[in-house]
Each structure stands twice: as structure tokens, then as C-alpha cells.
Amino acid sequence: GAVVSQHPSRVICKSGTSVKIECRSLDFQATTMFWYRQFPKKSLMLMATSNEGSKATYEQGVEKDKFLINHASLTLSTLTVTSAHPEDSSFYICSAARGDNNEQFFGPGTRLTVL
């Protein structure tokens, strides 16, 4: 159990467009979902934490208006990168916590390339 899916796995878009990434917990209800960004050969950088039905909590330095997070249900969270620019190109990973020991289950990640 504890499978998290992420869609799409890979996306290439033009500068100025918006991209939506979905994160779903397939076989459990996630109390909290997390969005991470990872640059090549670097560790995970937490962008924001979201709980179902409430506003996401963004980490310092992460623009709320640029990275829109919607946590619609206990199994779905979406990250929208608005007006994407080449510097937004990165590996975006979501995770979902189940609440027993706060272990996070990771989605497979989304590789975003902005041209």
C-alpha cells in the first residue's frame, strides 16, 4: 500500500505558459501533501506543505503567486507553475504523509523543461 502517483511524468513547455502537475495518493488518505523541487545533484528543497481544505504553507523564498497549490481532497493536490520561465526547469516531486509515523510516500516526480 501507500502508492503516490504524479502526472505528468515529463513536460516541455514554452516560456510564459502555465503547467499543472497532479499528485494523487492512490490507496490511502493523505493528511498532508508536500511539494519539493530538486535541482541536479542537489537535495530535495521543500517548496510548500498543504493540508486538505486549507491554504498551503510556503517555504521562505517560494513565490505563492507563481507556484499555486490546490489541495482539493485527501487524495489529490495540484501544483501549477504559472508563467513558467527557463529557470523554473527542474524536477518536481510530491509526497503524501499518512499520519501514522509521518512517513512521506513520494510520487515518481515530474521533469519540467521550460524552453
Place this chain on the structure above:
Amino acid sequence: GQNIDQPTEMTATEGAIVQINCTYQTSGFNGLFWYQQHAGEAPTFLSYNVLDGLEEKGRFSSFLSRSKGYSYLLLKELQMKDSASYLCAVLDSNYQLIWGAGTKLIIKP
């Protein structure tokens, strides 16, 4: 501030044993995780320690000493597929995961 330290890179030989250390200084402690991450993929869970001592799971074991702010991940009978980055992460008093930068493990034949 909060800090997780682990070596940047380690090299080991196939069939051998390797120990990856992690030291931490965090505001509170609610457990320590080890994750494995292959290049281009998301992390996968390896272990969780919240009490002192050794947790063994097949070829992988994880040790924790809360008084020393120290953990290690022990990998036995190394296989080529174990070449990956190993991430240490601590759950702080706010239940936020604080991540180390990861240790890249290179396995040589």
C-alpha cells in the same frame, strides 16, 4: 539553525559493507528517515528510527543515537544496483522533514 550533515560521496566495492553516517542538529526530534534515490527518480523509503538502537531490514540496517545526534545506514553485500544517493532526513518538533544533502554511493566491481 537546523543542520543535517552527511558525506557528499563514498565509494565501495561490490560485495563489501559500507556505512553512511549522518549527524543532525534540529529543533526537536520526532524520528529519522533514510531514503534511497536513484538518478532521475524520486526517493524511496528505506528506514525509520525514533528510538536508540539498530533496526535491521535485510541487507540494510539503520542505527540511531539521539543523545549524540547521530545515525548511520549500513549496507551489506553491496550490489551494483545499490549505486544511488542516500538521503538522511529528520522530523523536527513541528513535524517538518529536514533533509541532508545526500551521500552519493558509487559501487565498483
